[in-house]
Amino acid sequence: MYQEGRLIVKWDLENKKAMKGKASSKIRELIRQLEAEGQL
Amino acid sequence: MKIRAVRANNRRKAFEVTAGKKRLAFPFTRLEVSPSADDAITKVFVDQELGSEGFTYVLQSGREGTVHIEEILEYNQDPDYLRDLLLYRLTLEAQKRITATSLAKREIIRRLGTSPAQLYRLLDQTNYRKSVDQMLRLLQVLDCDVEFVVRAKSA
Helix, strand or coil: CEECCEECEEEECCCCEEEEECCCHHHHHHHHHHHHCCCC | CCEEEEEEECCCCEEEEEECCEEEEEEHHHCCCCCCCCCCEEEEEECHHHCCCEEEEEECCCCEEEEEHHHHHHHCCCHHHHHHHHHHHHHHHHHHHHHHCCCCHHHHHHHHCCCHHHHHHHCCCCCCCCCHHHHHHHHHHCCCCCCCCCCCCCC
16 A cells, blocks of 8 residues: 555555554555455 | 566567566566557556556556566565565464463563564564564474475476
8 A cells, every 4th residue: 555655554465464564543444445345 | 676667578478677676577467457469558657656666557448557566576486575475474473373372471582582672573574674583483482393395486
């Protein structure tokens, strides 16, 4: 996940953990929504 | 790792990527949006929105796709990339084991001959500055046998 050309987090979908960077609660919620919509 | 340059080589049916000091290939067959004789690549550029860690290509039809540097490194079996992946997997295993073990953290720290800060550094899956050797020591303390399998790469 990038913001303005900067890596915010590399997310491990299988283990639900950040592989690089940090996932704020807002980002976690966004990931959860994308997963629920089947987009990830 | 940032991509410095990318070009489409239609003869080889692959992108040629320069990242750091490495020159890497990424075949069109690995693309989600594939070019064809009727729908050729018209444009390819290093994607600034990905902090130059990927590239985007556009086909004649207007369809486009993006490739991240990690897909390229994985395809090329890049040693640094594979080392980081191994560290990540070992760290997740250590995290699981440490929650399951009856050993107190203080005891683990004592057996490792390290500091609490160092233990937490080892258990941080986003930290790639630790060594595989340190992770093996930690897993050993956590009563694990770690086996490596060395085999020839499949074609």
